[in-house]
Amino acid sequence: MASVEFIKGLCTPALVVDLDKVKRNAEGMKERCQKLQVQLRPHMKTHKTLECADIMTGGSRRCIVVSTLAEASFYADNGYDDILYAYPLPFDKVERCAELSERLSLFHVLLDNTLALQELKKRPLKQEIWQTEGVELTGVYAHCGNTYSCQGEEQIKAVAQQTTTVTLQFMDKLKAAGIHSPKSSIGSTPSCSHPVPDMAKLSEVHPGNYVFYDVQQSLIGSCRLEDVAVRVLTRVIGHYPRRNQLLVDCGWTALSHDGGGRLPTGYAIIEGHPELKLLSMTQEHGRVEPVSGKLDFKQFPLGSLLTLMPYHACATAMMHPVYFVHSKGKIVDTWKPTRGW
Amino acid sequence: MASVEFIKGLCTPALVVDLDKVKRNAEGMKERCQKLQVQLRPHMKTHKTLECADIMTGGSRRCIVVSTLAEASFYADNGYDDILYAYPLPFDKVERCAELSERLSLFHVLLDNTLALQELKKRPLKQEIWQTEGVELTGVYAHCGNTYSCQGEEQIKAVAQQTTTVTLQFMDKLKAAGIHSPKSSIGSTPSCSHPVPDMAKLSEVHPGNYVFYDVQQSLIGSCRLEDVAVRVLTRVIGHYPRRNQLLVDCGWTALSHDGGGRLPTGYAIIEGHPELKLLSMTQEHGRVEPVSGKLDFKQFPLGSLLTLMPYHACATAMMHPVYFVHSKGKIVDTWKPTRGW
Known part of the structure; x- marks a missing residue:
């Protein structure tokens, strides 16, 4: 230093923690997302603090991703809303998810199998939605974790492109099946540090580590x-x-x-x-x-x-x-x- | 289970945590020490809780080892005394050590070089001792960490014997130099799980992990x-x-x-x-x-x-x-x- x-x-x-670097990293990501006109939904798992979340959300306290329900509750308790719990719905935590859903305007959970859907139907997260429409698919969430084996911008962009293409193809299939305007979101700090133009066709991105970065990210080529x-x-x-x-x-x-x-x-x-x-x-x-x-x-x-x-x-x-x-x-x-x- | x-x-x-196994492990160590007539000074670093410390000290809340000053303060705040801070005296924490020393009847620190002694002399831990006798050597502390590369009781006992012998030889030299009755202490869960008879000549032992044990300890042969x-x-x-x-x-x-x-x-x-x-x-x-x-x-x-x-x-x-x-x-x-x- x-x-x-x-x-x-x-x-x-x-x-x-170098506050000026944190702000610069946060600003850089915001600018890249604004340029693409894609919503940034920053992940909180790297720092798990209120102060850093405020920097990442620009003070809006809206539109974040968390990796645990402890994080979800912590942010909800502190006035955050529109929280995505980026985890395959755990069967032991359906009740806690339901409670969060009832406290918040928007609480999103992930499902990746039909058994989880059955669990969710036993305890729907928003009673009113359930009673009128059943469980509603609001979006598709992918994490290109394979960017972590990249070296350099070119390789990162290739994986970002591949993930974006596959996700967009899947969105097309959903539309063809009559599912109306679900959101599409991909993530990972490497891909969002070097976005490809096609990512503009996505609804959201959800990187997290970028606010701190680290030696690993520098070796990957993210920073x-x-x-x-x-x-x-x-x-x-x-x-x-x-x-x-x-x-x-x-x-x-x-x-x-x-x-x-x-x-x-x-x-x-x-x-x-x-x-x-x-x-x-x-x-x-x-x-x-x-x-x-x-x-x-x-x-x-x-x-x-x-x-x-x-x-x-x-x-x-x-x-x-x-x-x-x-x-x-x-x-x-x-x-x-x-x-x- | x-x-x-x-x-x-x-x-x-x-x-x-299986409470009955914890109690059995604690009891086993106490029995081995009683048999040797060596004081057990259990290390808190594995669990860092009050409840488990009470089990390890048999409720006496006396005679423990800690690995951080946060642990030392935590135990001091909860009525523990005779605390050994098993760490080379850190120059940034001399004042905090001094404060603990003033609160407790017995707070021990480790020195392994003359520069640390100079730091300590600037802020002696017990004013009254300092004024009458200067810094007093109360004992010698060794940790046979090399037991962690052992496989089986026989190898553990060989390292335990070697460490005990070297420590006792050093104690003899201290006595010959006119230093009166300093304590001798060796540690490590493997050596204290399979003590050798010569360990009876030591004053104390300071194992910690034994209260939980783990896969590593089972592979070493401690449990x-x-x-x-x-x-x-x-x-x-x-x-x-x-x-x-x-x-x-x-x-x-x-x-x-x-x-x-x-x-x-x-x-x-x-x-x-x-x-x-x-x-x-x-x-x-x-x-x-x-x-x-x-x-x-x-x-x-x-x-x-x-x-x-x-x-x-x-x-x-x-x-x-x-x-x-x-x-x-x-x-x-x-x-x-x-x-x-």
């Missing part, structure tokens, strides 16, 4: 490394010259094991130190060693700070009860995510 | 698979015959990525179904396929329950805001862990 002065007072490990808005701050807590290793106070409780250490620099990128590798972690410790050669311990005195760029922001953010939000060299806010199911 | 009736009402994914006290309950939410896969509602938010899928059955053991493998996870989904051959989908209807034995209980418990505690076929309690740093 350009300035580390403001973070010296933070106890580590700490998740820090530049400088767009990544989150870091884990960690301090050097031990020198082990015989092992040629530093010990830092970031274990898997602060970073997660996501990525499996597959980066050339291990479990994360250590900002400003491409020569270092986060080799392994225990619950509360990380082991750092040089990618090659001898470590110059004098460069990393005990107590000194390192900043880690996470491989997967969703997995790392999940580990933190509070995010420290900074702008222009100062901590300006703390955000508290919801969790559970 | 013998009876799954009581869990049918739980929303999944859910962490369930039998039937001693594992925790499960993640999950439901089947999708059938994918073309992929020969089931989708379940346990992703890495409920299990963690710990273990990296290295088991023959992937990321966990699916209880009662050695023929199944938890192949991979996304944030909220798990993909289950047969170890070999074709999946019989009729055996696993949508909505049906599977129980996962976690690879690493510490990592899995960490993901849950609440644990569902059962005994004799009934949910008898819910435990809420602390988190953060």
Whole structure:
């Protein structure tokens, strides 16, 4: 980070969020969607906070996607509406879905099989709709998760095109079968970071990770490394010259094991130190060693700070009860995510 | 699990804890320590709850180890004392350590270098001790983490013996240098599950995971698979015959990525179904396929329950805001862990 002065007072490990990058990432996605004239329905699963949701929805508090009912309730409790629960309707949660549906103007659930439809018919989510029209298909939701194996814009666009084409073909079949104007929605941060023109024919897109981005997204080609808005701050807590290793106070409780250490620099990128590798972690410790050669311990005195760029922001953010939000060299806010199911 | 009736009402994914196994595991460790006449100082990092701490301390609320200051404060706030913060003294947390030291009769910190001693001297943890005697060495703390690469009791005992011998030799050197009766403590669940007679010469042991155990511990040889006290309950939410896969509602938010899928059955053991493998996870989904051959989908209807034995209980418990505690076929309690740093 350009300035580390403001973070010296933070106890580590700490998740820090660059508010200006978050706003820029959110703005970029909004602009791409406006250009395509496609509704943006941002996914909340990466951050699970109110403040970041307000940025992603531009303060409208409408039209979001969630990955759990805990998120749905959290946002509903805080004045959000038009919530899509992007999960195959779980049979143990039909009653909770029904309650949310009764509280909100719009609460959408996903069905991907006829058995789920039967469960839903036992407890329709909007009594009035049910009594007049039965269960109504309001749209088709696809997630091009295969963009995560892409490398570079060209491959991402090929998958985005393929997903869009298949979805639009399916919409045509629905129309031919007499189903009137259902919505079509595809998602994933890679495809929505590099949309193809045909995506303008869709009703909605539902990316989520883009607000933070991460090392994984930069490798896929969704963003530049400088767009990544989150870091884990960690301090050097031990020198082990015989092992040629530093010990830092970031274990898997602060970073997660996501990525499996597959980066050339291990479990994360250590900002400003491409020569270092986060080799392994225990619950509360990380082991750092040089990618090659001898470590110059004098460069990393005990107590000194390192900043880690996470491989997967969703997995790392999940580990933190509070995010420290900074702008222009100062901590300006703390955000508290919801969790559970 | 013998009876799954009581869990049918739980929303999944859910962490369930078998109270009787917890008590049996705690009792077993207490008995081994009593036999050796060594003080048991149980580690709280695996569960981070009051209720389980009460079981591990036999209700004394004294003599525990913690891995974070958040744990230390949580236990101090709830009447616990004689707390050892098993972490190299972090320079950013000296003031918080000092405050805890002033609140508690006994609060121990670890030092492993002279720079930390200087930091401590700037803010001694007990003013009165400092003024009379300076910083006092109260003991030596070692953790034989290398027991985690053992397979079987014999190897565990060899590491336990080696660690004990080295620690006792160091204690002799301290005595020879005129340092009076410092305590000696070694830890790790494997070594304390199979103690060697020489461990009787130590003052304390500090294992933690043993109260839950897990698949990893059973593979090391610390316990039998039937001693594992925790499960993640999950439901089947999708059938994918073309992929020969089931989708379940346990992703890495409920299990963690710990273990990296290295088991023959992937990321966990699916209880009662050695023929199944938890192949991979996304944030909220798990993909289950047969170890070999074709999946019989009729055996696993949508909505049906599977129980996962976690690879690493510490990592899995960490993901849950609440644990569902059962005994004799009934949910008898819910435990809420602390988190953060």
